[in-house]
Amino acid sequence: MTVKQISIFLENRPGQLAKASRALAENGVNIATLSLADTTDFGIVRMIVDDHDKGYDVLAKAGFTVRQTEVVMVKVADRPGGMAELMEKLDKAGVDIEYSYAYALGSGDSAILIFRFNDNAKAEAALGA
Amino acid sequence: MNKISEKDYMETGALRKLQLEKLQELIPYEYERVPLFRRRCDEKGVKPRDLATLADLAKFPFMKKTDLRDEYPYGLTAAPMKDIVRFHCSSGTTGKPICIPSTREDIEIWTESAARCLAMYGIAEEDVLQVSYGYGLFTGGLGAHYGGERLGCAVLPTGAGNTEKQIMLMKDLGTTAIACTPSYFLHLADVATKMGVDFRRDTKLKHGIFGAEPWTDEMRRRIEEVSGITAHDIYGLTEIAGPGVAGNCPYCNGLHIWEDHFYPEIVDPDTLEVLPDGEEGELVFTTLDRRGTPMVRYRTRDISRLQTGRCKCGRTMRVMDRIHARTDDMLIIHGVNVFPSQIETSLMKIPEVAPHYQIYLESTDTLDLFEIKVEVTPEAFSDNIRDLEELRKRVLMVVKTIIGLTPKITLVGPGTLPRSEGKIKRVIDNRRKAK
Numbered sequence: 180m181t182v183k184q185i186s187i188f189l190e191n192r193p194g195q196l197a198k199a200s201r202a203l204a205e206n207g208v209n210i211a212t213l214s215l216a217d218t219t220d221f222g223i224v225r226m227i228v229d230d231h232d233k234g235y236d237v238l239a240k241a242g243f244t245v246r247q248t249e250v251v252m253v254k255v256a257d258r259p260g261g262m263a264e265l266m267e268k269l270d271k272a273g274v275d276i277e278y279s280y281a282y283a284l285g286s287g288d289s290a291i292l293i294f295r296f297n298d299n300a301k302a303e304a305a306l307g308a
Numbered sequence: 309m310n311k312i313s314e315k316d317y318m319e320t321g322a323l324r325k326l327q328l329e330k331l332q333e334l335i336p337y338e339y340e341r342v343p344l345f346r347r348r349c350d351e352k353g354v355k356p357r358d359l360a361t362l363a364d365l366a367k368f369p370f371m372k373k374t375d376l377r378d379e380y381p382y383g384l385t386a387a388p389m390k391d392i393v394r395f396h397c398s399s400g401t402t403g404k405p406i407c408i409p410s411t412r413e414d415i416e417i418w419t420e421s422a423a424r425c426l427a428m429y430g431i432a433e434e435d436v437l438q439v440s441y442g443y444g445l446f447t448g449g450l451g452a453h454y455g456g457e458r459l460g461c462a463v464l465p466t467g468a469g470n471t472e473k474q475i476m477l478m479k480d481l482g483t484t485a486i487a488c489t490p491s492y493f494l495h496l497a498d499v500a501t502k503m504g505v506d507f508r509r510d511t512k513l514k515h516g517i518f519g520a521e522p523w524t525d526e527m528r529r530r531i532e533e534v535s536g537i538t539a540h541d542i543y544g545l546t547e548i549a550g551p552g553v554a555g556n557c558p559y560c561n562g563l564h565i566w567e568d569h570f571y572p573e574i575v576d577p578d579t580l581e582v583l584p585d586g587e588e589g590e591l592v593f594t595t596l597d598r599r600g601t602p603m604v605r606y607r608t609r610d611i612s613r614l615q616t617g618r619c620k621c622g623r624t625m626r627v628m629d630r631i632h633a634r635t636d637d638m639l640i641i642h643g644v645n646v647f648p649s650q651i652e653t654s655l656m657k658i659p660e661v662a663p664h665y666q667i668y669l670e671s672t673d674t675l676d677l678f679e680i681k682v683e684v685t686p687e688a689f690s691d692n693i694r695d696l697e698e699l700r701k702r703v704l705m706v707v708k709t710i711i712g713l714t715p716k717i718t719l720v721g722p723g724t725l726p727r728s729e730g731k732i733k734r735v736i737d738n739r740r741k742a743k
Contacts (some may be wrong), residue, residue: 186691188684188721216693220718225691244689244721277692295691 181249181299183231188244189222196224202241208234212293214280225250227282227293251294251302252282261290265306272305274298310427312420312459315568316623323624327571328362330596335359335368338602341386344379345369345604365573365594366582370605376406376547385409387600397445398546405445408546410600415454417597421566422455422542422552428564428623429540429555431485431515433460438478440488440496441520442468442730447550448520452487452542455552461485468492468729471499478511485515487551490523490531490539491732494663497534498723508536517542519551521731522631524649525561526656530663541630547606548593554628559620562627569597572628573605574614577635588613590635591628609635639735641669641678646711648735651680654710660688660699664725671740679716680707686722 189195196215203210213226228234231247238245255261269276275297282291296302318326336356338345348369349355358367376384385392392409410418431437437456441448449467456463464481466474468488475496477483486493493516500507507513516531519542531539543563544551553570554563565572570593574583577590591612595603611634615627632649639646648667655661662683670677682703690696696719704717726733 184691188689190720190724218693218697221696221720223691223693223696242723244686244723246689246691248691277694 180252181303182227182252182293184225184227184248184250184293184295185231185234185238186223186225186246186248187238189217189224191217191219191221195222198241199224199238199243202237203228203234206233206237208237212280212282214278214293216278225278225280248295249299251296251299253292253294253306254289255292257288257290268305269296269302272301274302274305310432310459312423313427316424316428316564316566316625318568318624320624323568324362326568327596331362331365331571331594332359334594334596334602335604337599338386338604342384342602344375344383345371362571365571365605368605370580370592370607371603372607373406373547373609376408377404380404381407382409384601384603386602387411392600395445396447396450396546396550398447406547408601410598414549414598414600417569418451418549418552419454419458421549421569422451422544423458424566425540425542425552425555426455426459426461426485426517428557428621429485429515429517429538430558431456431459431461431517435461435484435515436464436482436512437461438464438466438474438483438486440466440468440474440486440492441551446520446730447544447546448487448489448730451544451550451552452517456487471496471729472503475500475503475505478513479505482512484512485517486513487517487542489520489728489731490516490518490527491521491728492730493518493531493535495727495729497531498727513537515540517551519543522634522637522649524632524652524656525630526653527663530656543628543631545608547603548595548608549598553593556630557619557621557623560615560627562615562629564619564623564625564627567625569595571596572614572626574612575607577611585614585626586616588629591631611635637735639667639669639737642675642713644711644713646713650710651707652734654706655680655682655703657706658699658703660685661703662722664727665734666725667735669735669737669739671738676739677716678713679718681718681720681725683722683725684719689722 209229211227216223255265277295279294282293339356354367391411393412394410397405397407439452443449516537516539528539541556542551543554554565556563573592574589575592583589591608591610593606610631613629633647655665662685664683666681668679700717700719708714
């Protein structure tokens with residue numbers, strides 16, 4: 180399943196992430212999951228929120244540089260070999276992963292991961308998702 | 309043609325004759341009234357009567373900015389206070405300001421010069437001219453203001469700052485021309501975008517009159533692309549008049565100097581020898597008509613060249629190259645001479661980079677830190693680190709190719725570097741001074 184992800188550009192200065200989270204909080208937007216990628220100079224925060232459009236507007240209004248991307252939510256079996264099977268399917272289909280992070284632990288036997296692929300549609304077809 | 313432009317086309321022989329006559333009046337006037345000038349002439353053994361041809365001007369001493377500081381406030385004033393009608397001052401970053409008292413006639417000549425620039429840009433009586441230069445001691449605001457009024461424009465004196473209101477007025481009153489620093493215009497354009505105002509769609513803006521800070525041809529193209537206006541260059545300095553000493557016509561990639569009022573020379577900044585037209589060196593001006601604070605052979609520290617040959621527009625007034633560098637802008641980084649304009653030129657080659665950057669220098673225990681912070685455009689921002697790293701490497705490569713050094717390139721988010729309402733400070737040099 181594809182979902183909309185918000186990413187924002189952060190300078191490596193104290194308080195930047197706090198400012199972003201506070202802006203969302205004040206507008207009642209809940210962060211479902213978040214991943215922080217950084218270099219020494221800047222960071223990119225990627226997040227999935229409960230109200231995407233509102234979250235996007237709130238952050239843009241707060242002065243952040245915001246981008247919207249489609250990412251794929253994938254259910255993985257929570258047992259040894261679950262990840263390996265998933266990767267093998269993608270490998271066979273010739274899909275590359277740009278990045279990935281965890282969304283949530285599912286109920287009991289599965290976990291949910293977020294992926295950005297070089298070709299989301301192809302990846303979804305390969306996974307039969 | 310507007311009547312005010314007639315003098316732009318003066319026949320060259322008549323122009324040279326007029327310049328000599330004016331110099332032959334100015335030099336004795338200055339010699340008689342300004343002790344510093346008299347003392348220097350005496351030291352060189354040159355007398356006012358030694359000026360028989362224009363070439364003889366080379367025998368006379370130079371003036372520099374330090375002279376204005378040392379003689380502050382009235383040491384170089386040649387007219388009595390009853391004839392002075394205005395002061396302009398330029399704040400020195402170090403110590404005392406410089407102060408230029410002007411007579412009514414001095415202001416009149418400056419006003420005419422500014423109006424001739426505007427007319428040359430194609431601006432006319434019908435135009436609404438928004439003056440977003442600072443008003444006050446700085447010459448920008450009042451210079452553009454009086455020039456615009458002289459031409460018959462409807463002048464909107466917003467001054468600098470209060471940017472959102474400026475954009476509202478620009479829309480509502482139908483501003484067609486704006487005068488400000490190029491960096492302030494970029495700021496205006498950013499704020500307009502945030503307000504949802506598109507210059508092309510929502511305003512009648514056609515002309516930008518930009519000066520008071522050095523800006524490259526690449527920056528000029530970038531400004532024209534983002535806003536759809538024609539960017540005109542206006543040159544001036546408080547010591548000589550203010551904006552309007554020279555400006556570009558639609559044909560030349562340079563600026564016509566109103567040399568019936570401001571006599572230009574190019575000198576070698578090291579030997580101080582006068583260089584022939586066509587050679588690059590330091591620009592020197594003599595104010596032919598000014599009587600409040602005349603300047604004889606004033607060294608501007610601007611690097612330029614007087615072009616040879618006649619401009620296609622038919623104006624006889626000589627053309628100087630646009631100013632890309634000033635002798636005192638030069639940075640020595642890791643032993644290499646670097647002009648900030650070279651860095652600007654290279655950055656503007658990359659479309660993903662916004663026209664906002666800062667050069668930062670700091671001493672360390674080993675090699676000095678040399679960092680360039682550049683804003684990426686909102687469109688270039690990616691959720692993928694790899695894309696941004698790749699952009700950073702491309703920026704580094706173009707800068708490195710031009711200046712031969714490897715700075716630290718830091719990408720920063722859109723709108724994060726400081727903006728300016730007047731002259732922008734793009735170089736932050738925190739190195740310990742060796743001297």
